[in-house]
Amino acid sequence: MARAVDVLVVGAGFAGAVLAERLAEAHGLRCLVVDRRPHAGGLAHDTLDGNGVRVPDHGPHWFRTADAAVRGYLERFATWRPVPYRIVARCDGRDWPFPPNLATYERLVGRAATVEEFERWLERQRVPCAAPRNAEEWALAHLGREFFERFCRGYTRKQWGREPRELEPEVLARVPLRLDRDERAFREPFQALPEGGFARLFERLLLHPRIEVRLGAEWRAIRAAVRARHLVWTGAVDEYFDFRHGPLPYRSLRFERETVAAERFQAVEQVNYPGDEPWTRIVEPKHVTGPRPAGVTTIVREFPRARGPGDEAYYPVPAAEARAAAERYAADAVAERGVTFAGRLGTYRYLNMDRVTAESLALAERLGPRLRAEAGR
Ligand code: FAD
Numbered sequence: 001m002a003r004a005v006d007v008l009v010v011g012a013g014f015a016g017a018v019l020a021e022r023l024a025e026a027h028g029l030r031c032l033v034v035d036r037r038p039h040a041g042g043l044a045h046d047t048l049d050g051n052g053v054r055v056p057d058h059g060p061h062w063f064r065t066a067d068a069a070v071r072g073y074l075e076r077f078a079t080w081r082p083v084p085y086r087i088v089a090r091c092d093g094r095d096w097p098f099p100p101n102l103a104t105y106e107r108l109v110g111r112a113a114t115v116e117e118f119e120r121w122l123e124r125q126r127v128p129c130a131a132p133r134n135a136e137e138w139a140l141a142h143l144g145r146e147f148f149e150r151f152c153r154g155y156t157r158k159q160w161g162r163e164p165r166e167l168e169p170e171v172l173a174r175v176p177l178r179l180d181r182d183e184r185a186f187r188e189p190f191q192a193l194p195e196g197g198f199a200r201l202f203e204r205l206l207l208h209p210r211i212e213v214r215l216g217a218e219w220r221a222i223r224a225a226v227r228a229r230h231l232v233w234t235g236a237v238d239e240y241f242d243f244r245h246g247p248l249p250y251r252s253l254r255f256e257r258e259t260v261a262a263e264r265f266q267a268v269e270q271v272n273y274p275g276d277e278p279w280t281r282i283v284e285p286k287h288v289t290g291p292r293p294a295g296v297t298t299i300v301r302e303f304p305r306a307r308g309p310g311d312e313a314y315y316p317v318p319a320a321e322a323r324a325a326a327e328r329y330a331a332d333a334v335a336e337r338g339v340t341f342a343g344r345l346g347t348y349r350y351l352n353m354d355r356v357t358a359e360s361l362a363l364a365e366r367l368g369p370r371l372r373a374e375a376g377r
């Protein structure tokens with residue numbers, strides 16, 4: 001006999017877990033959450049490695065948000081430890097405050113400077129553009145030529161395997177420019193990591209009498225054995241439709257971990273390399289992820305690459321032809337009855353964790369009452 005549930009949720013990352021929790025708790029719906037990975041958490045998952053350092057499985061996951069509702073919601077499932085994340089850029093033989101700010105300018109000119117001087121210099125560096133059509137035009141108009149060439153051109157080429165002018169403006173719009181000397185990498189008021197890691201956060205999110213979780217479960221393998229009123233799909237939208245318009249392009253990464261017999265390898269948790277090195281960044285999680293074993297640390301180098309067979313789908317490609325292909329799938333998704341597509345893969349967007357959480361909270365509010373009425377509860 002098929003297992004009957006109200007909602008089958010494919011994917012136990014932020015999108016699927018938050019939706020399942022809300023639909024179960026706030027709307028009384030019975031949810032089955034399946035994930036092909038052996039753990040919940042999706043890309044945010046982390047583990048204690050052999051050195052006793054908590055290391056993210058899929059690159060740095062620095063949680064931050066300016067959304068009070070998202071913060072309030074997630075604080076119910078974990079104790080969050082504040083972390084003012086720091087990033088530096090290493091190039092031309094030195095470390096630079098990043099994202100670029102007044103202190104970066106001071107390092108460039110080799111002396112203290114005022115905001116007014118910095119602003120006048122920036123005006124000379126900038127190439128005004130009312131409607132930037134690509135990432136290079138955007139960066140030249142906002143960051144100016146010096147910062148763009150020094151910090152962004154090389155990094156972006158490595159990250160995407162394309163020139164910045166072949167990418168959409170939103171990629172480099174992720175690099176802000178600051179007029180003060182704030183050394184934090186991000187400005188969001190809540191910057192924190194969950195105690196016990198994302199692994200524990202997800203255990204708690206999914207611990208509910210109306211939620212059943214099946215890990216190591218491929219949707220195709222279990223679908224015939226489940227009868228659900230509604231499907232929430234947080235897997236890849238092209239996969240759901242059997243790649244009928246061709247596979248959507250993704251950028252992937254290779255991670256290289258190394259054990260270093262030292263208290264610290266680098267000054268901060270993330271060092272970006274816009275220069276000729278084959279990696280884009282080196283992350284040293286021990287600075288921020290919790291346990292701090294003595295005399296040893298773990299570092300992770302990131303090597304971007306085109307997604308080959310067996311590679312993870314990490315980043316949707318922010319380029320016009322990829323977006324056009326994704327729009328064909330988005331139209332199919334809207335027309336598909338009884339299925340809701342969510343999350344970064346389900347909607348083919350470059351989304352941070354807080355945004356995915358906010359969207360799932362909103363989606364549950366829209367879907368919950370309807371599904372509850374349909375279920376007669
Ligand atoms: P996912 O986490 O990918 O979850 C989808 C789940 O669905 C997966 O677990 C997958 O196994 C499962 N699934 C898919 N298809 C099937 C199937 N057919 N059957 C069964 N299961 C299936 N965000 C931040 O806020 N801060 C950061 O610092 C940050 N750093 C990042 C670094 C990297 C390298 C990357 C790639 C992303 C980063 N992000 C960061 C973004 C963050 O990873 C996403 O916002 C988040 O993972 C989105 O959650 P999701 O549930 O949509 O997707």
Ligand code: UDP
Pocket residue numbers: 089098151152153155156159171172174175272273274
């Ligand atoms: N970027 C850059 N130089 C840097 C860091 C980022 O040019 O030192 C560009 C690059 O194109 C990258 C984008 O900005 O893909 C977004 O960077 P972010 O650090 O937000 O990437 P993520 O952490 O999501 O991988």
